[in-house]
Amino acid sequence: MQLLIETIVKPLVDFPEEVRVETDENSSRIVYKLSVHPQDRGKVIGKQGRVAKAIRTIVYSAAGGHHKKKTYVDILD
Numbered sequence: 001m002q003l004l005i006e007t008i009v010k011p012l013v014d015f016p017e018e019v020r021v022e023t024d025e026n027s028s029r030i031v032y033k034l035s036v037h038p039q040d041r042g043k044v045i046g047k048q049g050r051v052a053k054a055i056r057t058i059v060y061s062a063a064g065g066h067h068k069k070k071t072y073v074d075i076l077d
Contacts (some may be wrong), residue, residue: 003034004005004062005073008055013040029070032059044075 002021010016015037024031045052063071
């Protein structure tokens, strides 16, 4: 899933080498924490959060059948 997130995000940003995805997992959920260069944060979020929502939709759909755990994508400041 981390590779999927990186594949989606890297073409959107000016600093693809600074895209990082960390995983925080416990018994009931998986949180993918996305961090990008501060200048790229707006590009990943998009107007009114549309890009972020699209990224989350793709990840949630891909994870839906694989995990019994709830999946989240957080974009870190």
